[in-house]
Amino acid sequence: MRERPDPAALLDWYDRHARQMPWRVGPAARANGVRPDPYRVWMSEIMLQQTTVAAIKSYFEAFTTRWPSVSDLAQAEDADVMAAWAGLGYYARARNLLKCARVVHHDHGGVFPGTYDGLIALPGIGPYTAAAIASIAFDLPETVLDGNVERVMARLYDDHTPLPAAKPVFMEYAAALTPQERPGCYAQAVMDLGATICTPRNPACDLCPWRKSCAAWEAGTAKDLPKKAPKKRKPTRFGIAYLARRVDGAWLLEQRPDSGLLGGMLGWPGSDWGDAPTEDPPIRAEWRTLPAEARHTFTHFHLRLTVKTALVPMDRAPARGFFIEADAFDPENLPTVMRKAHALTKS
DNA sequence: AAAACGTGGAT
């Protein structure tokens, strides 16, 4: 007979195997009443949305060093924050990060709300992140349901209902297991379990503290769960990017509109991205087409970008965009697709 | 409620 999953067994496992992260307070220190800085927890959770721990590492370090508190961040320039986020993706997160910091600074005295309802009212904080901050930073018994927890629940209950339709049910499973004791450790424990043991492929069931409680283990179906709705295939779009360099070395860039793809980021002026882009140079010049195109894949389409370059005189005004002096230009401040286009000019 | 929204690493 299968046993009910025991939160205490997972907590015991976590006490021995908790991963260390720069924003975490380990189980031992927590037992002594130490809690993590809500600002750092929040920052980590926003960065971790659909993003791996490895990918955010240097960004978390850079952000928290440069802006040690939420009030510091609230007073930052938009352009500095967007530039610092460049390369991490999902740029709405950066815009909302700044919005959220400013609301916390101006409306909450620089102190994060200590409730789920207070947190979810903030920009960029949805159901998962509100529960994560409430539990991890404030030790409230809120239930986190992220991709890890969904996978763990699908397997514990051998539930073959495809995601995302299964989400409400998985939430019920997860909520029923959330303990009143040590909810902050528990939230991190169940996500650590999903990240290190109950992994998407080749789960390490032998090492799992919940193996005896796992219906999928019993049924031998763990590796096939969770089921997911079939994905749509990505279409290919085409575009043109115009990389103009002034004779003094300055580059012609533009700030993209706040909404939509790469919103709020710097980028090369270009055509629309579609089936057959039309020429639309941002400045009069003799344009040369580079032999290779920049290829990049976004969430929902592939892009093949034709890169055109030109050298322009000092006194010529652009129709779109603005020149950035060579000294002030850093391709690291651009989103990845724009970095790729720039890199092609150097080979 | 389905679609938009990035990127890099693993397989």
Added chain:
DNA sequence: TATCCAAGTTT
């Protein structure tokens, strides 16, 4: 090379 995947939110 193609596909999947990673601590989701917004519209």
